[in-house]
Amino acid sequence: xxxxxxxxxIADVLSRGPALALTGAGMSTDSGIPDYRGxxxxxxxxxxxxxxFIGSSAARRRYWARSYVGWxxxxxxxxxxxxxxxxxxxxRGQVGGVITxxxxxxxxxxxxxxxxxxxxxxxEVVCLACGAREARAALDERMAQRNPxxxxxxxxxxxxxxxxxxxxxxxxxxxxxxxxCGSDMLKPDVVFFGGSVDKPLVEHCFALTxxxxxxxxxxxxxxxxxxxxxxxxxxxLGTPVVIITRGRTRGDDLATHRVDGSLDxxxxxxxxxxxxxx
Numbered sequence: 001x002x003x004x005x006x007x008x009x010i011a012d013v014l015s016r017g018p019a020l021a022l023t024g025a026g027m028s029t030d031s032g033i034p035d036y037r038g039x040x041x042x043x044x045x046x047x048x049x050x051x052x053f054i055g056s057s058a059a060r061r062r063y064w065a066r067s068y069v070g071w072x073x074x075x076x077x078x079x080x081x082x083x084x085x086x087x088x089x090x091x092r093g094q095v096g097g098v099i100t101x102x103x104x105x106x107x108x109x110x111x112x113x114x115x116x117x118x119x120x121x122x123x124e125v126v127c128l129a130c131g132a133r134e135a136r137a138a139l140d141e142r143m144a145q146r147n148p149x150x151x152x153x154x155x156x157x158x159x160x161x162x163x164x165x166x167x168x169x170x171x172x173x174x175x176x177x178x179x180x181c182g183s184d185m186l187k188p189d190v191v192f193f194g195g196s197v198d199k200p201l202v203e204h205c206f207a208l209t210x211x212x213x214x215x216x217x218x219x220x221x222x223x224x225x226x227x228x229x230x231x232x233x234x235x236x237l238g239t240p241v242v243i244i245t246r247g248r249t250r251g252d253d254l255a256t257h258r259v260d261g262s263l264d265x266x267x268x269x270x271x272x273x274x275x276x277x278x
Contacts, residue, residue, distance in 0.1 A: 002259045002266070007273035010257050013240045014089070014270075015277050017213035018096030021086060022227055024220025026245050026263060028104055030080035032073070050194035054128065057175070057184055065173035067188070068143050068150070071136070074122065079110035082263035085271060086218070087111040094274055096212065099205050101220060101227050103190045116205060118197055118226060120190035129183035136188065139176055146174045197226060209233050214240040219263050222250040244270075 013019070025033070052059045087110045089095040097114035098107055103122045107115045125134045150173055175184050191197055206229075209215060215234040222228040222243075228250050234241050235254040243249055244259040244266045252258055259266050 002261060002269075004269070004273065006257065006259060007266075007269045008277065010242050010259075010270055011094075011273040011277040013214050013242060013257065014094040014216070014274060018090075018093055019214040019216040019242070020208055020212035021095050021098040021216045021218060022220065022230055023086070023098060023100045023102065023107070023218045024222075024227060024245070025102060026219025026221075027082055027086075027100070028077070028080070028102055028106055029219075030082065030264065031077045031104070031106055033077055033102075033104055047193050050192040053187065053192060054185075060184055060186075061173060061175040062170045064143065064175045064186075065150075065170045068140070068147070068173070071140055074104070075137075077104060077106065079106045080264065082219070082267055083107055083110035083112070085264070085267035088271060089267075089274070090114075092274065095216060097208055099208065099227075099230065103188075116201070116208070118191075118201065118205065120188070122188050122190055124189040125186055126189045127178040127181060127183060128185040128187050130178060130181040132178055132180035133189070134179065134186075139186070142179075143176050146176065147172075191226075202229075205230060206233060209239075210237060212239065214242065217241065217243040217245070217249075217251065217255075218267075219245050220249065221245065221247060 048059070048063050053063060083106050086095060086098065086107065090112055097116065098112055099116045099118055100107055101118050103117065103119050105121055105123055123136050125136050125139050126132070176186055177184055178186055209230045210233065212234070215231065217227075217231060220227050222231060231241055231251040231254055240256045241251065241254055242257045242259075243251055243255040244261070244263060246260060246262065
């Protein structure tokens with residue numbers, strides 16, 4: 001159990017220079033966007049795999065039908081208290097840049113700066129055939145025009161913005177086509193499962209990690225190497241690693257400070273402790 005002394009120690013770490021924040025899906029759960037995994041790290045839903053998306057027009061239609069329904073709830077999500085507190089810590093000079101594994105843009109909506117979207121953003125769409133790009137909001141308008149009678153609905157929302165639909169509903173949906181080349185190879189500009197982050201972006205994040213006086217991990221179980229590699233690099237360099245999230249993570253043995261708890265409560269406690277230290 002974390003004590004006030006734990007947060008004073010973390011505040012002392014942050015007082016030595018702005019920490020690099022690494023955030024995961026746990027940041028956005030209070031905004032109504034669930035995590036893929038439960039507290040024990042077990043995956044709760046199976047996302048679309050990149051090879052399936054690329055290899056099948058039917059899979060792309062299924063993805064876009066589900067995404068079309070889910071987008072309304074996903075795009076309506078707003079920053080929660082944890083996002084706001086990260087911005088507050090930035091303004092106090094205790095957090096510097098933010099590397100986020102999330103694709104929802106909520107850090108930026110909360111006013112955070114220097115945000116690196118490791119897995120991309122659902123707000124942009126790219127054509128895998130010709131490279132043309134389009135705003136997701138504009139694509140949504142085109143899909144509405146192309147599917148005027150499509151009235152499927154769902155109370156569900158997933159981390160990547162889609163929902164479950166019945167096959168009969170999917171079959172009634174007309175997938176969007178690229179405005180430039182007419183291909184149906186449109187894909188949200190995010191890293192699907194089975195895909196990889198572009199090497200230059202990974203190298204940039206490693207450089208940020210190596211330059212940071214500390215690494216503050218928020219809301220990530222670190223179950224995938226995408227984020228864990230930066231924790232490992234920081235630990236190898238002897239950089240303090242602070243992890244705040246619910247449940248165990250794959251980086252727990254590398255952390256110099258570990259808080260198992262909700263982000264809003266924990267970050268509130270950290271802000272109070274920081275005011276005493278600073």
